Amino acid sequence: MDACGTVPAMVTFVGAGPGDPELVTVKGRNAIREAGLVLYAGSMVPMAVLDCARKDARIVDSAPLTLEECHALVRDAAMAGIPVARVHTGDPSLYGALREQADLLSAEGIPWRVVPGVTAASAAAAAAGIAFTQPELTQTLVITRTEGRTPVPDRERLRLLAAHGTSLAVYLSGRNARTLQEELAAVLPEDTPVLCAHKVGWPEERLVWTKVGELAAQVEAYGMHRQTVFLVLPSHGGRASRSRLYDPDFVHGYRPGPGTSGGGEGGADA
Secondary structure (H helix, E strand, O other): OOOOOOOOOOEEEEEOEOOOHHHOOHHHHHHHHHOOEEEEOOOOOOHHHHOOOOOOOEEEEOOOOOHHHHHHHHHHHHHOOOOEEEEEOEOOOOOOOHHHHHHHHHHOOOOEEEEOOOOHHHHHHHHHOOOOOEOOOEOOEEEEEOOOOOOOOHHHOHHHHHOOOOEEEEEOOHHHHHHHHHHHHOOOOOOOEEEEEEOOOOOOOEEEEEEHHHHHHHHHHHOOOOOEEEEEOOOOOOOOOOOHHHOOOOOEOOEOOOOOOOOOOOOOOO
């Protein structure tokens, strides 16, 4: 509460998804609809996502602003009792500078919450009809990026992660396609499948299949330097075992075997 007795309004970090307005959650759309200030990442979030905003809402593009300028806008609105929607592309917890924004709010006693969003890797996998995990081939997905102006810890070098042979989703790396290819090729066969998913969920969405050894050339040929997520899939096309989840011989609490009564709270392990 400020000196005038006004209770600060809620600030909601909304995950806008990869671009398709229909992929914003109902909770996220409600937060945008109720906000008096909508601060959105204009370089990544299409205006169609904001079509549900109030007609009298103030809508501000955060792309040209600094952290301090964004915070000042949010703080002034919240302290005046005006609900705020801080709209991020994808999911706020991934490469969204969420922590530093939330810390400033907490320091001033302004309440905040996060509404998760569909991240580009999930949307790309859905668009291509692929699965990141396959029984007995891979059960792990690693989300990472190459080093740019933001450093990456040495222990998280891409070649070290790729050496595990799991599925990889590499963000924010279109401008570093040559480095991306070199890091992957250091530990993976050059024919390892890679899906380049550009502007997933936008009208101009493009999905390009390539291989590790041809990745940089394809990025250049299609101009996929921004808003591209790379799905590196060593197990794609491999012969996976059948999932145990629906195997008739796999007994669990919800599907008892012959001669058993079933029931209980047992789960199923896929």
